[in-house]
Amino acid sequence: MKKRQAELTYRKVKQIDKFTKQLLKNKQLQPAFYITLLQLQKDTNAALSFWNSVRNNKTQKNKPEVASSDKLQIGGGKRYMHGFVNLDIFPPADIIWDSRYGLPFQKDTFSFIFSEHFLEHLDFPISVNCVLQEIYRILKPSGKVVIGVPDGGKVIKAYGERNKKFLHKLRQQAYNRRQLPIETYSDIDLVNYLFRDQLENPNYTIHYWAYDKNSLENILRSVGFKKVEKYPFNPLYCNPKRKFFTLYLQAAK
Ligand SMILES: C[S@@+](CC[C@H](N)C(=O)[O-])C[C@H]1O[C@@H](n2cnc3c(N)ncnc32)[C@H](O)[C@@H]1O
Known part of the structure; x- marks a missing residue:
């Protein structure tokens, strides 16, 4: 993935993550909706954790770690x-x-x-x-x-x-x-x-x-x-x- 495209994807995932977190604060959510959001948040969370480390250059996808x-x-x-x-x-x-x-x-x-x-x-x-x-x-x-x-x-x-x-x-x-x-x-x-x-x-x-x-x-x-x-x-x-x-x-x- 090109750097700019990756950055745009990262920002979009971050927005989804933020929006999902806000929605999950509502204790009255319909259970099926709650489960869908929860699953989505697990995925966005994992993706952000991964991409944060790539962005901070802790890990670079195309360069093996020493x-x-x-x-x-x-x-x-x-x-x-x-x-x-x-x-x-x-x-x-x-x-x-x-x-x-x-x-x-x-x-x-x-x-x-x-x-x-x-x-x-x-x-x-x-x-x-x-x-x-x-x-x-x-x-x-x-x-x-x-x-x-x-x-x-x-x-x-x-x-x-x-x-x-x-x-x-x-x-x-x-x-x-x-x-x-x-x-x-x-x-x-x-x-x-x-x-x-x-x-x-x-x-x-x-x-x-x-x-x-x-x-x-x-x-x-x-x-x-x-x-x-x-x-x-x-x-x-x-x-x-x-x-x-x-x-x-x-x-x-
Ligand atoms: C149940 S914990 C086990 C932790 C530890 N090994 C133990 O026995 O107590 C599972 C671990 O796998 C990690 N994990 C799950 N999916 C992963 C993935 N795709 N890549 C790297 N780690 C992952 C989780 O973040 C979590 O730390």
């Missing part, structure tokens, strides 16, 4: 990792970047790439494929990628077996910071949580897709990864709060 470390974390959110290059669509990452546009690094840059509870926030299969292909491209031939996602298989099994202890723990984990009282969420909502979680916070990107070991392994292999296996939980990187329902796979070229 990586300050050979370890990369994607979608770490507030779990900023020292010693890593942290890339996320929102601060406090080092590189504010929407991974759906590709990853702004040269090929064979990183020896270790880590992401946890991020992949399920990408639409499947288009963006997921794009991001995994990019991970493959920027990983060194001797490198390793670790991907952690909510374990769809585990949650569905727990639901089928009415595993109260597991489901209670997941309910706390998934809903304890939500506006509605968690008692209103039933067991099936925990399954829904994995597949299409929504949240009123415009900075929260929704869940699009759930994975189990087979599906994650297949998609990793489909982009070229050869050695795909379970990754043993490592407290150095992985979030202990989510250990009980997270599936971690590691893969190499």
